[in-house]
Amino acid sequence: MEPRRVLHLIGAVELSTFLLMMANLATVHLQLLSSILGPLHGLAYTLTVIAAALLSQGRHRVWLLALVPAVGGLLAARALPAPDATV
Numbered sequence: 001m002e003p004r005r006v007l008h009l010i011g012a013v014e015l016s017t018f019l020l021m022m023a024n025l026a027t028v029h030l031q032l033l034s035s036i037l038g039p040l041h042g043l044a045y046t047l048t049v050i051a052a053a054l055l056s057q058g059r060h061r062v063w064l065l066a067l068v069p070a071v072g073g074l075l076a077a078r079a080l081p082a083p084d085a086t087v
Contacts (some may be wrong), residue, residue, distance in 0.1 A: 003055040007066075010048050011073020017041035018070040048052045048073035055080060 021037045024030060052066030052073070059079070066076040 002083050004077050004083065007051050007055060007073055007077035007080065010044060010051055011071070011075075011077055013052055014041065014044035014048050014073045015025070015070055045069070045072075047074070052076040057081070 015038050017037050021041055022035065024033045024037065044077035049063065049066045050070075054061040056076075057080075062076050064077045065079050066072040072073060
């Protein structure tokens, strides 16, 4: 699997868990759902930052974008060079 795809997938999980947490907070606020989604989102966020740092190929912009909460993984995946692009 190519690096951009991996980072995009992790970023999508991060965004999904964030949106589910916010929807839960805005509607029914179930404690069980919060206790599951909170750590899951934290893990996805951490994986996003680590993956971006490993895949950044010396580009600071990539892993700095990954630090943005909720959408950082998707932004970092977009900032990675395309597989066919030469550096």
